[in-house]
Amino acid sequence: MKKAHSIGATGLRAEALALLKDLRTIISESSPGRMLPSEWTLARKYNISRNTVAKTLKILVDEGLIERQVGRGTLVKGKSVITFLLPCPDFLSSHLDSACIIRDQMQGAMTAARERNLGFEMIAVSPTNDPNQIDFAQLGHLNAGSMVILGNWFRKTFPLLFERQAQVAMITKGVIPYGYAQYAKTWHRLNIDCNQGVTAALDLLIQQGCRKIILIGQYIAEARHPVASAYQKYMAKNGMPAQILELHYIDDESLTPSPANIIRQTYDASPFDGVLLGSGQYGVNRTIQSALGLPPQIKVCGIDQQFFSPPHLENFPYFSVPNAVMGYEAVKMLADNPGAQRQERKYAYDFYPGKKFRTVAV
DSSP, X not given: OOOOOOTTOTTOOHHHHHHXXXXXXXXXXXXXXXXXXXXXXXXXXXXXXXXXXXXXXXXXXXXXXXXXXXXXXXXXXXXXXXXXXXXXXXXXXXOSHHXXXXXHHHHHHHHHHHHTTOEEEEEEOOSSSOTTOOOGGGGTTOOTTOEEEEEGGGGGGHHHHHHTTOEEEEEESSOOOTTOGGGGTTSEEEEEOHHHHHHHHHHHHHHTTOOSEEEEESSTTSTTOHHHHHHHHXXXXXXXXXXXXXXXXXTOTTSSSOHHHXXXXXXXXXXXXXXXXXXXXXXXXXXXXXXXXXXXXXXXXXXXXXXXXXXOOBTOOEEXXXXXXXHHHHHHHHHSSTTOOOOEEEEOOEEEOOBTOOOOOO
């Protein structure tokens, strides 16, 4: 940032010089991104014309102290920072699927921030990984110049970010919890196309001869879950029975009964020939069928699977969200055109065919 001095201040009226002095004081005491009063407000307060206010602000722009964004206003300038929200302090070290998703998104976002010489900060908003227990003090510095990346989990922060006029990019599956959509109307949206992924996965299973396909996964019984909704819609459209089994810790064999035993009991009670497998982690170096406690002839296709590297599971094709790409492009939306109108993009799932399994075009 340039050192403040009187660029072009010669000839300004006393009132305009007073404005210039006051604004420099405000800027020196403000964090980057603070919104300054409008031209009309300053003109009335200092009894000068709006044109004179504009000339005064131009001096501060030339000095590198402020920036003017069309449609937003005048902001205190400083090194721009990407703020990436995390649920809790130890979240990144968690084995949860959602932690894998966040790590991938953050990797993409950090790459984009580094390319643009932007600062990068992570804020853990809850001490307990509880979306209803938010430490708002952690967000106290956010303002109209802030650039924030988040998902639907952070819904309790929406009103504050809206009030502060922060620039926000939200990565979502298209569902915003009831009562919170009003705050996100002007935010950038990066939407995962669940209908595309679920349709492709079910088409693949049907091509393998499946006619009774169950959906198994974590948290899929939640209201308006996008994967469950897409699955039910597809099954109804194709005249096939829908069956959903929710398991919270699919990879935890220590549970009694184990997830594999629950799946096998469900199969024994009502046999199925295909599984659309939602998020969850599964052992390696064995078949996906054995990990799920199922006979080897049962076809399985994954949706919303997250792996740092492809698993060594035979006959396990799966669809995965391009999280790193979405994190990267969230930064692009926020930083490349600050103050621009809301952008929205839809993203298709990436397909990983798995070993010994015929691939299909998606």
